Amino acid sequence: MSVALRAGGLPPPGQPEARRLPRLDGLRIAVVGDFVADRYLYGRTERISREAPVPIVRFEREEDKLGGAGNVAHNLAALGVHVEAVGLLGRDEAGRKLRALCRRAGIGVSHLALSPGVETAVKTRILAGALHTTRQQMLRLDRGSELSDGAAAAPLLADALRGVDALVVSDYGHGNAGPEVAKLAAAAAKRMPVCVDSRYHLARFRGVTVAKPNAPELSALAGTAAGGEGDLVSAGRKLLAAHRWGALLVTRGRDGLALLARGAAPRFWPVFGPAEAVDVTGAGDTVLASFAAVLAATGDLAAAAEVANVAGGLVVQKPGTATVSRDELEAALRG
Secondary structure, X not given: OOOOOEOOOOOOOOOHHHOOOOOOOOOEEEEEXXXXXXXXXXXXXXXXXXXXXXXXXXXXXXXXXXXXXXXXXXXXXXXXXXXXXXXXXXXXXXXXXXXXXXXXXXXXXXXXXXXOOOOXXXXXXXXXXXXXXXXXXXXXXXXXXXXXXXXXXXXXXXXXXXXXXXXXXXXXXXXXXXXXXXXXXXXXXXXXXXXXXXXXXXXXXXXXXXXXXXXXXXXXXXXXXXXXXXXXXXXXXXXXXXXOOOEEEEEOHHHOEEEXXXXXXXXXXXXXXXXXXXXXXXXXXXXXXXHHHHHHHHOEHHHHHHHHHHHHHHHOOOOOOOOOOHHHHHHHHHO
16 A cells, blocks of 8 residues: 555634535546445335234335445545446346436446346335334345356456546445455555455455444454454554555444554544434445545545544434435534
């Protein structure tokens, strides 16, 4: 990892003019990984079935949103970043709809290919409730094939990297971020910020700029029990050395956010906003996107982490898969 970084952070709240977000509209960022259709089926429950002790749900409406790497890309686009989506989708109804949703959000899709041998990942959530009540999630049904090794996404990424300022990897385990993509990410980190969130294979991405596990993932990767801040710092330092990462950004749920960077003291942020979340779906995607955008614009790890912590606090107050706009984020930073 050879990209020049610093860990200064944003000025204190008493200097609101200095707490504005940096300009992001000139940035070009590639997002490679698993683009998922987050499908929501909304209905109304009125009675229990005679066939089994389950509620009968009368269908009301259906909504598809960009999930997985698509949610990362959508959050970047909501901040004004020029985004290029990279990966494989199925040549099916869900894949075509995902590409259309990307275009509608202003996300480039020239490197988001449709393949006849792939079934697009779809996460279907059924939400229901009585009349005039908030719809609650009752069931989630997942479908979609996994790529064998992800090698097919590597040529798409190699081409996309020629015209971007940063790379974000969003690996949900469906195969679009395999070993060949990891090699390209490590090579790209020598000339641009590369931020990686990988649910199952974070150790594969040696030498990248920033790795973003959550606290249980960090403990599992380090082979240590989950504990307090001291245990997190000890495990993090071990992983930074072993995998040659420039920094670790660790999401800690209701305990907030932590940043461990080479040559700098550990930094911790409490949860921004209300302690109780409305919906945590995709919150890590928002954190990853906002962090990567500010890091690409400034090279400042701590400033990027502070913004990401605020963005995460905002998005968990929204239902379902959601984004945070630049205006929302800037208002929260000032206030």
